[in-house]
Each structure stands twice: as structure tokens, then as C-alpha cells.
Amino acid sequence: xxxxxxxxxxxxxxxxxxxxxxxxxxxxxxxxxxxxxxxxxxxxxxxxxxxxxxxxxxxxxxxxxxxxxxxxxxxxxxxxxxxxxxxxxxxxxxxxxxxxxxxxxxxxxxxxxxxxxxxxxxxxxxxxxxxxxxxxxxxxxxxxxxxxxxxxxxxxxxxxxxxxxxxxxxxxxxxxxxxxxxxxxxxxxxxxxxxxxxxxxxxxxxxxxxxxxxxxxxxxxxxxxxxxxxxxxxxxxxxxxxxxxxxxxxxxxxxxxxxxxxxxxxxxxxxxxxxxxxxxxxxxxxxxxxxxxxxxxxxxxxxxxxxxxxxxxxxxxxxxxxxxxxxxxxxxxxxxxxxxxxxxxxxxxxxxxxxxxxxxxxxxxxxxxxxxxxxxxxxxxxxxxxxxxxxxxxxxxxxxxxxxxxxxxxxxxxxxxxxxxxxxxxxxxxxxxxxxxxxxxxxxxxxx
Amino acid sequence: xxxxxxxxxxxxxxxxxxxxxxxxxxxxxxxxxxxxxxxxxxxxxxxxxxxxxxxxxxxxxxxxxxxxxxxxxxxxxxxxxxxxxxxxxxxxxxxxxxxxxxxxxxx
Numbered sequence: 100x101x102x103x104x105x106x107x108x109x110x111x112x113x114x115x116x117x118x119x120x121x122x123x124x125x126x127x128x129x130x131x132x133x134x135x136x137x138x139x140x141x142x143x144x145x146x147x148x149x150x151x152x153x154x155x156x157x158x159x160x161x162x163x164x165x166x167x168x169x170x171x172x173x174x175x176x177x178x179x180x181x182x183x184x185x186x187x188x189x190x191x192x193x194x195x196x197x198x199x200x201x202x203x204x205x206x207x208x209x210x211x212x213x214x215x216x217x218x219x220x221x222x223x224x225x226x227x228x229x230x231x232x233x234x235x236x237x238x239x240x241x242x243x244x245x246x247x248x249x250x251x252x253x254x255x256x257x258x259x260x261x262x263x264x265x266x267x268x269x270x271x272x273x274x275x276x277x278x279x280x281x282x283x284x285x286x287x288x289x290x291x292x293x294x295x296x297x298x299x300x301x302x303x304x305x306x307x308x309x310x311x312x313x314x315x316x317x318x319x320x321x322x323x324x325x326x327x328x329x330x331x332x333x334x335x336x337x338x339x340x341x342x343x344x345x346x347x348x349x350x351x352x353x354x355x356x357x358x359x360x361x362x363x364x365x366x367x368x369x370x371x372x373x374x375x376x377x378x379x380x381x382x383x384x385x386x387x388x389x390x391x392x393x394x395x396x397x398x399x400x401x402x403x404x405x406x407x408x409x410x411x412x413x414x415x416x417x418x419x420x421x422x423x424x425x426x427x428x429x430x431x432x433x434x435x436x437x438x439x440x441x442x443x444x445x446x447x448x449x450x451x452x453x454x455x456x457x458x459x460x461x462x463x464x465x466x467x468x469x470x471x472x473x474x475x476x477x478x479x480x481x482x483x484x485x486x487x488x489x490x491x492x493x494x495x496x497x498x499x500x501x502x503x504x505x506x507x508x509x510x511x512x513x514x515x516x517x518x519x520x521x522x523x524x525x526x527x528x529x530x531x532x533x534x535x536x537x538x539x540x541x542x543x544x545x546x547x
Numbered sequence: 548x549x550x551x552x553x554x555x556x557x558x559x560x561x562x563x564x565x566x567x568x569x570x571x572x573x574x575x576x577x578x579x580x581x582x583x584x585x586x587x588x589x590x591x592x593x594x595x596x597x598x599x600x601x602x603x604x605x606x607x608x609x610x611x612x613x614x615x616x617x618x619x620x621x622x623x624x625x626x627x628x629x630x631x632x633x634x635x636x637x638x639x640x641x642x643x644x645x646x647x648x649x650x651x652x653x654x
Contacts, residue, residue: 264555267555267558267559268559268579271559271563271566272562272566274563275563275567275570279570284570285570288569288570288572289569293582293583296581296582404554
């Protein structure tokens with residue numbers, strides 16, 4: 100552990116400059132000037148336990164370290180009033196967090212921010228500044244989207260739709276059997292596979308198709324046909340009503356002036372729809388989120404009957420939203436995983452909800468999608484992992500209002516920007532100078 | 548008033564006609580996923596049903612709307628250019644048997 104103010108200053112200065120502070124002689128790693136000159140400049144800054152750091156001394160240090168000189172607004176923002184090693188360390192950490200959050204690169208951040216005009220400097224830092232909740236609270240309530248009965252939500256899903264379609268076709272088959280002059284021959288001509296499919300589709304709804312006319316009888320067939328048709332009509336009526344609402348909601352989503360949150364999930368079985376809906380209600384009715392009147396895309400309430408149109412709409416929603424919430428569920432799926440990757444590639448935050456520690460750890464530590472490069476900036480973006488709807492709401496509020504708290508840790512040859520509440524890594528900077536140089540060289544070349 | 552048939556009405560019609568041909572002893576291909584093998588493309592489009600008995604093929608298209616005309620035209624040309632092929636357009640709802648003139652328009 101460093102004990103002297105001088106050691107602590109050199110370590111903090113190394114971190115500020117993006118140089119590994121683990122060198123045996125940090126001065127050699129930092130200075131481009133003769134060592135004695137660097138030490139002379141250093142001695143002018145350090146006065147016992149105190150620091151005498153002003154813009155002039157700061158810029159001499161920068162010059163001696165081969166860096167460009169900083170503007171007064173840069174110095175004032177980060178280092179004004181710094182008179183102790185503790186304050187210097189805190190100032191460096193504050194700078195580094197902004198540098199990693201915004202640029203994923205300490206050197207680039209300094210080069211950009213230190214020389215920027217006041218207007219550009221303010222504009223850059225504003226991207227990391229907190230947002231006034233009043234900006235959101237002043238909006239109209241978000242009540243554009245119509246509700247769908249919880250029992251009928253799954254009728255919008257492709258699995259339910261497929262089952263209803265098969266039931267519908269099986270009932271059509273019964274109608275045709277009923278009209279056939281020789282039911283036995285008609286049943287036989289169907290073939291075993293189609294007969295089994297019809298039998299399964301009817302069994303899903305509590306009906307049984309007998310193997311032969313003899314065991315069913317003409318009256319039995321008519322009774323089965325009538326009962327199945329009645330059940331089908333009721334189901335179709337409910338499905339049509341749910342689909343009509345889902346289609347109207349889709350059009351409303353398409354014309355919303357703002358969209359804050361995209362909720363990514365995969366819904367297959369009835370229970371998936373119910374649990375997803377409950378999760379969404381749990382997050383957006385939470386006291387920390389509901390006052391913000393967030394506009395969110397609820398996939399359980401939207402319907403499009405064509406996969407291409409559905410894909411286009413969802414990509415538009417992803418593009419418009421500020422943040423994606425990913426309900427991990429039990430299994431990963433290509434669809435929702437892609438949505439996470441697309442969000443991170445846009446440089447936007449992702450909150451992953453995993454309702455158990457094993458799955459949460461998998462996303463926090465092991466998942467290959469846990470870190471993606473923002474295409475526009477080259478910055479490595481990570482995901483925020485939460486384990487309850489309440490925690491999800493808390494993090495969502497912090498993301499929207501830019502209230503997240505961070506710490507920088509050095510682990511496995513990387514600097515990691517960790518969100519302190521969840522321990523999630525949201526940005527990464529490699530400590531490997533060759534990898535860093537190669538990465539940024541080729542990255543910028545690809546973009547140019 | 549333009550003809551607009553829902554997916555459900557369309558699929559029910561295809562199923563009913565496909566089954567009628569099955570019961571009549573035809574080998575049937577139909578665009579009903581999971582129930583029938585799909586027909587091949589004909590002049591760039593897949594018809595709803597192709598029923599075959601020996602060397603006689605019946606192409607059937609269940610009309611969904613007025614926008615179906617290019618497809619219908621393509622099947623008409625196909626049937627005209629290929630011996631043994633007959634083409635029928637069906638306008639749902641398909642409550643009637645296959646030979647009823649009001650429902651089935653043979654080309």
C-alpha cells in the first residue's frame with residue numbers, strides 16, 4: 100500500500116494519464132522530459148501533505164508527460180480547489196469515470212476534453228450529467244396503450260395462434276367428415292399422420308376423435324362437430340378481440356412522439372405472457388419509476404401477424420428507445436439476444452432481469468453478450484443485471500436520470516467501470532497497450 | 548366493394564377444398580403447413596392446392612382479395628401451357644361442394 104503523498108500522487112497521475120501505475124518506477128513510465136525536471140515540477144506541486152496545484156503547474160506536468168496542455172475550463176471542472184492528495188485522487192477518479200463512461204479510453208478522453216472549446220466541453224460533459232426528473236414528470240401520463248385481458252394475452256402469440264389454427268382446421272375436417280357419404284372411407288383416405296394431427300388438435304381442447312365411424316357413430320360425429328365448433332367460435336372471438344387491440348396498440352406505438360424503454364422478451368407459452376405482463380407492470384408501476392411517466396414498448400400488448408413486419412417494427416422501437424430491459428426468462432432465444440446486442444451496439448444501456456442468482460451470475464460474469472462494442476464509438480458496453488422487478492425499476496430510474504454510481508476496478512488486465520448497486524460491469528478499458536493501439540487504429544480506419 | 552378474405556377464412560377454405568379432393572381419391576398438396584406437403588412454384592407463385600389423379604392436375608387458388616390477380620394470371624397461363632392441368636379459382640366462404648357453379652369458377 101502506498102504510504103507517502105508522493106507515491107499516491109504518482110499513482111493517481113498515472114491513472115489520470117491512462118498509464119499502468121504498477122511500474123516499479125512510475126516516473127519513468129510517465130515522463131518524456133529528463134527525470135530531474137519531472138521531479139522538480141513534482142516538488143513544486145507537492146508541499147508536505149498538501150498540494151499546490153494550479154493550471155500552470157498542471158500544464159507543466161502534462162507537458163513533461165508528453166500530453167497536450169489543458170484549458171482553464173477543463174482544469175476548473177476537475178481540479179479547481181484540489182489542495183490535498185485525497186481531493187486529487189477523488190478528482191482523478193471523477194475524471195476517469197467520465198472518461199470511461201463516455202469514451203472508453205483515458206488518453207482519447209484527455210485529448211478531446213482538455214483542448215475542447217468551452218461550448219464543446221460543456222456539451223460533451225452534459226452527456227454524463229444528471230437529468231432533472233421534472234423533465235419527465237411534466238409529461239402527460241402514458242395511457243395510450245389499451246389493456247388486454249390477462250387470460251387472453253397468449254392468444255396473440257404464435258404458439259397459441261398455431262394451436263388455434265390447427266384446432267380450426269381440425270374442426271373444418273370434422274365438417275367435411277360430416278358431409279361425407281362414407282365417413283369410414285373418408286377417415287381412411289386422410290392417412291394416419293393427418294388423422295393423428297387432427298386428433299391432437301382436438302384433444303388440446305378436450306375433444307376426442309375416434310378411430311372409426313363405427314366407434315363414433317354418425318350422431319357422435321355430429322355432436323363432436325357441434326361442440327368443437329362452439330368452442331372454436333368462442334376462442335376465435337376472444338382471439339379476434341385481442342388481436343384487434345394488439346393491432347391498434349402497434350399503430351399507437353408507431354406514432355408515439357417519444358419512446359423511452361424497449362422491453363425485450365420471448366413469449367411462447369401462456370405462462371410466459373402472464374409472467375412477462377406481471378413483470379412489466381411490476382417495473383413501471385413501481386414508485387421510483389411511475390412518476391417519470393415513461394413511454395415503454397410492451398410486447399405483450401402489441402400484435403403484428405407477419406414476422407417481417409414484426410421484425411421491422413421491433414427494430415424501429417429498439418432504435419427509438421433510450422434503454423432496453425431484457426427479461427431473461429428460463430432460456431436464451433435468438434430474438435431477444437439479438438435485441439440486446441443491437442441495443443449495446445447502438446451504445447445504449449441494457450438492464451437484464453434474471454430472477455435467480457445462477458442466471459444473474461451467468462449474465463454478469465459469463466454471458467458472451469454481456470459486453471458489446473458500440474458501433475459508432477468503439478466503446479465496450481456492458482449490461483446491468485438485476486434480480487427483482489423492484490431492483491429493475493430502481494436501475495431504470497437511475498439509467499434514465501443518469502444517476503448511476505460507479506467505481507473503477509482493475510481486474511484481469513482490464514479497467515472495469517462497475518455500477519455499485521448491482522456490481523455490473525458497464526464499460527471496459529483494456530490495460531494492454533498493444534491491444535489498445537491495434538484496436539483503435541483499426542477501429543478508426545474501419546469507420547473512416 | 549373490394550373482396551377481402553381473412554387469413555382464417557382463407558385457410559379454412561383451403562382445408563375444406565383440400566379435404567374434399569382427398570376424400571375424392573386425389574393426391575393433394577396444399578399450403579396448409581403441418582397438414583399437407585406444399586405445392587411447387589408455378590410461374591413464380593405457389594398455388595393453394597394442387598390435386599392430382601393419374602395424369603390430371605387441378606390447380607386451385609382460394610382468392611383472398613383483388614390483389615391476387617397477378618398470381619391468378621400466372622396460374623391461368625401455367626394451365627394453358629401445360630397439358631393435363633386445369634385451374635380453378637375459389638371465392639370463400641366455401642360452404643358448398645366443389646362442383647357448385649357459384650363457388651367454383653373453372654378456367
